[in-house]
Amino acid sequence: MEKVTLTVNGFTQSVLVESHETILDTLRNRLNLTGTKKCCDEGTCGSCTILMDGKPVLGCLTPTLRCVGKEILTIEGISSGESLHLVQKHLVKSLGLQCGFCTPGVVMTAIPFLEENPHASRNEIKESLSGNLCRCTGYKKIIDAVENAAEEMRS
Amino acid sequence: MEYYHSPDSIKDALSMAREFDGNFIYFAGGTDVQIYRKQKLEKNEHIIDLKSIHDLNSISIKDEVLSLGAMTPLDDIIKSKEILKFFPVLVEAAKSVATPVIRKTATIGGNLLVRNRCTFYNQSQEWRNGVGSCLRDVGDICQVTGGKNDCFSRNVSDTAAALIALNAEITLINSNGMTQKPIKDIYLPCGIKFHDLDNEIILTQIRVPFSPKKWWYKKLRMRKTLDFTSLTIAATIDNQDIARICLNGVSMTPILIEEPIETLTLESLIKQARKNCKTVDNDLMPLKYRREMINVYLEEFWNSIYI
Incomplete structure (x- = not known):
């Protein structure tokens, strides 16, 4: 085990981790941040997307030791208090989720994408979310939600 | 046991590699190697992550x-x-x-x-x-x-x-x-x-070394995202009118066909490609379909040259 210092959602804390451990397992099993979901565990579904220094990465493929000295942001750190982020708000409003398992990954992918591409077209939004699998909604409502969030962000 | 190392220079990475004597794997992005580790296809104990080498x-x-x-x-x-x-x-x-x-x-x-x-x-x-x-x-x-x-x-x-x-x-x-x-x-x-x-x-x-005069690229896969290739063809034509057509995903190694465009014909291109590709049934797409798609893609490339 190694003792590392991680900064997650603005809080810095020390934690004991295995050398080979992924940040997904560290978040869920050691820091009890279970909002980031574990699904395929092999980079296929996008459910475990988190932000590392503002960039989206897949938690299941990122060694925890690679995250030392970086700012990690998970779904738990996105909203301010009870006020949801615009992307979250529109996912609720457009019914862009059913079981909600893929939603944290969708939110963590869509936010940095819209910040970087505020004028993204529907097709560009579709492509940006192409690594996030959802088994419930059929995607249309998710795309609608992100498109509506983009529109509100611009206004 | 597994150990993670993050050298900040090539010299340090090489010295770690020598020390671990083959019992290591280099990490670049790590997006593929991590899956090999999870599937127990990669069992070396030491990970040498090259991410911190800024150069x-x-x-x-x-x-x-x-x-x-x-x-x-x-x-x-x-x-x-x-x-x-x-x-x-x-x-x-x-x-x-x-x-x-x-x-x-x-x-x-x-x-x-x-x-x-x-x-x-x-x-x-x-x-x-x-x-x-x-x-x-x-x-x-x-x-x-x-x-x-x-x-x-x-x-x-x-x-x-x-x-x-x-x-x-x-x-x-x-x-x-x-x-x-x-x-x-x-x-x-x-x-x-x-x-x-x-x-x-x-x-x-x-x-x-050069910026091509013309280029062509196409990838065949199940979905438009995520999937590894079932057939990739990249082609360029340089200023001396030499065509370089590279096929990948259909053989153990990338297949390169390099010939002046004036002597190349579609028939000879397809013949060379089919002869050199050792394509077997080891992909999600059927073998017959992948073989046929080699012809289809090469024909598309050929037609694009004269547009």
């Missing part, structure tokens, strides 16, 4: 010659306006790899050295135990062909196809010093040992 992440274009650090993320290549201007085929290839999120971590060097794939090998330990192991794992027979000698795992690097079509060179460093060679020369026609680089060597730079 390896750079893009520069001088006199239309492109130099790329091997640790440059694919996403940076896609976003570079200069690469798009002079080397659009490389941008197109990078865009076709994995998903937008994975491309922010996956690197050009990692993609060039991505391990060959086969539907009977790239599976979980349980799956492999159920079906029976193969030559590349711990078995003694190829599950695809029934043969006992050759492994036909496919080279699936999309950027390799584009960079070979661009006649790119790579710089390699080990404890004996630095060497440069054309990318096409590192690949071997073997599914198990698919390149001739020794364990310790580090790929540091990629140099693309």
Whole structure:
């Protein structure tokens, strides 16, 4: 085990981790941040997307030791208090989720994408979310939600 | 036990590699290697992560010659306006790899050295135990062909196809010093040992010497995202009218066909491609369909030359 210092959602804390451990397992099993979901565990579904220094990465493929000295942001750190982020708000409003398992990954992918591409077209939004699998909604409502969030962000 | 190391210089990485004496794996982006570790296909104890070596992440274009650090993320290549201007085929290839999120971590060097794939090998330990192991794992027979000698795992690097079509060179460093060679020369026609680089060597730079007059790129896969290639064709025509057509995903190694455009015909192109590709039934797409698609794509490329 190694003792590392991680900064997650603005809080810095020390934690004991295995050398080979992924940040997904560290978040869920050691820091009890279970909002980031574990699904395929092999980079296929996008459910475990988190932000590392503002960039989206897949938690299941990122060694925890690679995250030392970086700012990690998970779904738990996105909203301010009870006020949801615009992307979250529109996912609720457009019914862009059913079981909600893929939603944290969708939110963590869509936010940095819209910040970087505020004028993204529907097709560009579709492509940006192409690594996030959802088994419930059929995607249309998710795309609608992100498109509506983009529109509100611009206004 | 597993150990993670993050050297900040090539010298340190090489000295760790020597110390661990083959019991290590280099991490570039790590997006592919991590899966091999989870599937128990990669069991070396030490991970040497090259991410902290800053010199390896750079893009520069001088006199239309492109130099790329091997640790440059694919996403940076896609976003570079200069690469798009002079080397659009490389941008197109990078865009076709994995998903937008994975491309922010996956690197050009990692993609060039991505391990060959086969539907009977790239599976979980349980799956492999159920079906029976193969030559590349711990078995003694190829599950695809029934043969006992050759492994036909496919080279699936999309950027390799584009960079070979661009006649790119790579710089390699080990404890004996630095060497440069054309990318096409590192690949071997073997599914198990698919390149001739020794364990310790580090790929540091990629140099693309010319901007092509014309280019063409297409990738066949089940979905428009994520999937590894079932057939990738990248083609360029340079200022001397030499065509370089590279096929990948259909054989153990990328297949290059290089010929002046005035002597090349569609029939000879298809004949050479079909003759050199050792395509077997080791992909999700049916073998017959993949073989037919070689003709279809080459015909599309051929028609595009005269537009």
